[in-house]
Amino acid sequence: MSDFGTFCLLLALSLSLYALFSSLLGTYLKQHRIVRSAERAALAACASIMLSLASLVYLLAAGDFSVTHVANSTSRDLPLFYKVAALWGAHDGSMLLWVFVTAGFSGIVIRQNRYRYRDMMPYVIAVLMFNLSFFLILNVFLSNPFNRLVQVLPDGSLQRFVPADGRGLNPLLQYWAMVIHPPILYLGFIGFVVPFAFAVAALITRQLGDTWIRTTRRWTLLTWLFLGTGLLLGGKWAYVELGWGGYWAWDPVENSSLMPWLTGTAFLHSVIVQERKGMLKVWNVFLVVITFLLGIFGTFITRSGVVSSVHAFADSKLGAFFIYYMLLVLGASLYLILDRLPYLKSERRLDSVLSRESAFLFNNLILLVACFAVLWGTIFPVLSEWVQGTKVTVGPPFFNSVNIPIGLMLLFLTGVGPLFAWRKTSLESLRRAFLRPVMAGAVTGAALAAAGMRNPYALVSFTLCAFVLGSIIQEFWKGAGVRAGNTGESFLRALVNLTLRNKRRYGGYIVHFSIVLIFIGLTGNAFNRESSQALAGGEEMKVGPYTLKMTGYSEGDTPSYQYGRVTLEAYKNGKRVRTMRPEKRAYKASEGQTTTEIALYSTPLEDLYVVFAGMSNDGKYEITAHVNPLVWWVWLGSGVMFLGTLLILLPDRRATGAAAQLTTAEAAAMERAVRK
Amino acid sequence: MLTVACTLLTLAAGVYVLTPLFREARGNIEVELLAETGLDRLLARKAVVYANLKDLEFEYRMGRLSDGDFRRLEAGYKAEAAAILRELDQLGVAGDLDESIERDIAARKSRLYPSVAKETSRCPSCGAEVTVGKKFCADCGQRL
Numbered sequence: 001m002s003d004f005g006t007f008c009l010l011l012a013l014s015l016s017l018y019a020l021f022s023s024l025l026g027t028y029l030k031q032h033r034i035v036r037s038a039e040r041a042a043l044a045a046c047a048s049i050m051l052s053l054a055s056l057v058y059l060l061a062a063g064d065f066s067v068t069h070v071a072n073s074t075s076r077d078l079p080l081f082y083k084v085a086a087l088w089g090a091h092d093g094s095m096l097l098w099v100f101v102t103a104g105f106s107g108i109v110i111r112q113n114r115y116r117y118r119d120m121m122p123y124v125i126a127v128l129m130f131n132l133s134f135f136l137i138l139n140v141f142l143s144n145p146f147n148r149l150v151q152v153l154p155d156g157s158l159q160r161f162v163p164a165d166g167r168g169l170n171p172l173l174q175y176w177a178m179v180i181h182p183p184i185l186y187l188g189f190i191g192f193v194v195p196f197a198f199a200v201a202a203l204i205t206r207q208l209g210d211t212w213i214r215t216t217r218r219w220t221l222l223t224w225l226f227l228g229t230g231l232l233l234g235g236k237w238a239y240v241e242l243g244w245g246g247y248w249a250w251d252p253v254e255n256s257s258l259m260p261w262l263t264g265t266a267f268l269h270s271v272i273v274q275e276r277k278g279m280l281k282v283w284n285v286f287l288v289v290i291t292f293l294l295g296i297f298g299t300f301i302t303r304s305g306v307v308s309s310v311h312a313f314a315d316s317k318l319g320a321f322f323i324y325y326m327l328l329v330l331g332a333s334l335y336l337i338l339d340r341l342p343y344l345k346s347e348r349r350l351d352s353v354l355s356r357e358s359a360f361l362f363n364n365l366i367l368l369v370a371c372f373a374v375l376w377g378t379i380f381p382v383l384s385e386w387v388q389g390t391k392v393t394v395g396p397p398f399f400n401s402v403n404i405p406i407g408l409m410l411l412f413l414t415g416v417g418p419l420f421a422w423r424k425t426s427l428e429s430l431r432r433a434f435l436r437p438v439m440a441g442a443v444t445g446a447a448l449a450a451a452g453m454r455n456p457y458a459l460v461s462f463t464l465c466a467f468v469l470g471s472i473i474q475e476f477w478k479g480a481g482v483r484a485g486n487t488g489e490s491f492l493r494a495l496v497n498l499t500l501r502n503k504r505r506y507g508g509y510i511v512h513f514s515i516v517l518i519f520i521g522l523t524g525n526a527f528n529r530e531s532s533q534a535l536a537g538g539e540e541m542k543v544g545p546y547t548l549k550m551t552g553y554s555e556g557d558t559p560s561y562q563y564g565r566v567t568l569e570a571y572k573n574g575k576r577v578r579t580m581r582p583e584k585r586a587y588k589a590s591e592g593q594t595t596t597e598i599a600l601y602s603t604p605l606e607d608l609y610v611v612f613a614g615m616s617n618d619g620k621y622e623i624t625a626h627v628n629p630l631v632w633w634v635w636l637g638s639g640v641m642f643l644g645t646l647l648i649l650l651p652d653r654r655a656t657g658a659a660a661q662l663t664t665a666e667a668a669a670m671e672r673a674v675r676k
Numbered sequence: 677m678l679t680v681a682c683t684l685l686t687l688a689a690g691v692y693v694l695t696p697l698f699r700e701a702r703g704n705i706e707v708e709l710l711a712e713t714g715l716d717r718l719l720a721r722k723a724v725v726y727a728n729l730k731d732l733e734f735e736y737r738m739g740r741l742s743d744g745d746f747r748r749l750e751a752g753y754k755a756e757a758a759a760i761l762r763e764l765d766q767l768g769v770a771g772d773l774d775e776s777i778e779r780d781i782a783a784r785k786s787r788l789y790p791s792v793a794k795e796t797s798r799c800p801s802c803g804a805e806v807t808v809g810k811k812f813c814a815d816c817g818q819r820l
Contacts, residue, residue, distance in 0.1 A: 018693070
C-alpha cells in the first residue's frame, strides 16, 4: 500500500508537469484540444493525489508501523479519530495534506471554469500546476510520508524494520479544535493560489479590467474565512490545551498565519475601490502576490525550522527550496506587474482626503504596516543571528507595543470608513454622519472613566468600540428606514431585505460588528490577573474576586494516559459558583509527555482559568489561577464573523457583478434620467 | 498485484488525458474574439456608474449627505454616465442591446465558421433582409 501511495504521487507529478507544459503549448499554438488535454491532466493529477491520500489514511487506520509516518505519529491505543487526524500530526503527512488541498482547489477551479475565460484559463492552469508540481516534488523526494522504517544491521546492510508500537500522537494535538485547525488553516493558506493564478493570467493576457477580480472574489472571501477561522481555532486550542492562560502569544507560526490574513483583509477592501472607481489596480495585483507569498512564507516558517515555535515541524530540510520558490514567484510577478504597468493605469485620481476611497487607502496602508511589524518581529531573530551571530528573540512586549496602537487605528477606520461618501465629503455631511456614533463613543468613554477605568489603551479601545458600534447601528437603522419608506415594508422586513439585497455591504458591516466584539475581548487582556500558590487540602487562595478552596485530589489511569486531578471549589465574592477539576496527564505512548487539562469557568464578564501545575517539594499541589476578563467575547465575535462572511458568500438571486444591486427596470430608469 | 494496479491506473490516466488530442480537432480557439472587448468594458463601467448613482441617492435619503454634496456628486456621476452613453452610441449599441448582441454573435460566428455563415438577400415583396434558404419572409410572410 505504501508503494502504491508513492506511485500515485509520482503519477500526479508527471500529470501536473504535463498539464503545465501542455496548457502553455496549447495556448501558444492556439489549439484548444491541447488545453483540454491539459485540463484533464490536471484533474487526473488531483484524482491521483486523492488516491495517495486515501492510501495513507488506510495505512494510519490499519496501524502499519513499517511506515515511518505511521510509526512516528500514531500508536495502537489511539482512538480511530485521532489515528486519521495523525495524517497531519507530523511533517511528511501534513505535507501530503497540503498537496491534497492544493490539488483540490486547483481541480475545482479548473473544472468550474471549463467553459469560461478560455483565453485566461491556460495560464491559470499553468500557474496552478506549477505551484502543485513544486509541492509535489518536495513531497515525493524530500518528505515522502510513505517511506519505510529501516534499521542498520551489524554488517552494515539495511533491513526493513517494524516496531511493535508507534510513538503515539503528540498529546497536545489530541483536542478537537486542534484536529480541525490545521486543515482549515491550510485551506486558508492555499486558497490564495486561486486569486494569484487569475491575477497572473490577467497580467499575461493583459486583461486587467475587473474580470479576474470578479471571478476570484468568492474564492478570496472563502479563503479569508478559512484563514480567520483557522487562526481563531488555533487560539482556542492554545487557550484550552497549552495551559498558560492566554490564546495568542505572537508565536512565529501564529504570526505567519496572521500576516496573510492582514494582507487578505486589505485586498478584500481595496478591490471594492477598483470595482467602484477603477483605481488601485497595481495595488490589488501586488496585494494578491504578497498574500500568496505570505502563505508560502507561513509554510516555510512552519516547516523549515528557522524559527522555533510550539507549532513547527522543526526537523525538515526544505528551507532553501521555499526561499528559491518565493524569490522566483516574487521576481516573476514583479516583472509582470512592471511590464504591464500601462494596462494598470488608474481610471481616475483621488478627489479628496475626506472620501471613502482615501479611508480604504488608509485602511490598506495600516493593515500593511501591521503586517510588516509582525513580519519584522517574526524574522528578527533569524536576521539578528545572521548579522550578529546571536539569536535575539522578540517577545510579546514588542508586538503588543507596536500592534496595539495599529489595531486601535484600524478599529477607528472600521467605524469611519463607511461614514464617508465616495469622492468627496463636505464637513456638513460629515457632521450629519458622525454625530451619533461620536456621541456613543464619548458617552461610553466618559462613563468608563467615571467608573474608575484608568488604563489609557482600554479606555480608547472601549470608546472606539462604542463609536464603531454606533456607526454600524446607524447604517442599519437609517438604511432600513429609507427602504421601509420606499417600499412600504414594515421596518423589520425592510431591515432583513436591506441586508439580503446588499449582502456584500451589510454582511461586511456584520463582520465589522464581529471585529468590535473581538476587540472588546482583546481589551480584556489589560485587566488579566494571575496568582500561583501551593495548596494543601482545605487551604484557600484568592485571585481577583474569586476564592479557590482545595477539597480533594485523585489519581487515575486510562488506556492512553495516567492523570492526577485536583478538585477545587470556586467562590465568587463568597458565593459558590463552580467545582473546578484541573488535571495533569502523563501520556504512555509519548515517552511520558505530560500535559495540563485546565478547568475553565467562562462567563461573558470573565473567565476563571485554573491550572494544576504539579506537586510542590513539600507535597502540596501547585495551582495557577487566571482571571481573564471578556475572553468570551472573542469566541462570540469569531462566531459572528463566521456567520457574517457566510452571509456575504450566499449566492445572489440576481446576476453577480458590479450592477447586482440594480434591476433592469432601475437601470432603464437611470438611463432615461441621464439622457435627459 | 501492485504492478497491475499501477499499470491500470497509468493507462486510465493516459487515455483520459490524451483523448482530447485526437478528438475536437476543429475546436481551435480564436483567442482575440473571446477577450474582454472595449464594449464589455464600457458596459461594465456604465453598470458601475449606475450602481454608484443608486447608492448615492440611498445615502442622501439616509441623511448622510448635505444637499450640496448630493447635487454635486450626482451631477458628476451623471456627466460620467452621459459620457459613457455617448461612447456606446458611437459604437451603435445603446439603442437596442439585444439587437446589437445578436449582431455581435453573428459576426463572431461568421468569423469562426466562414462556411456556415448565412447569406442574406432581400425579400422581393417588402425589401426586408431574409436568410437564404428560408421559405417565408419573417417580416411580411411572402413565400420566397
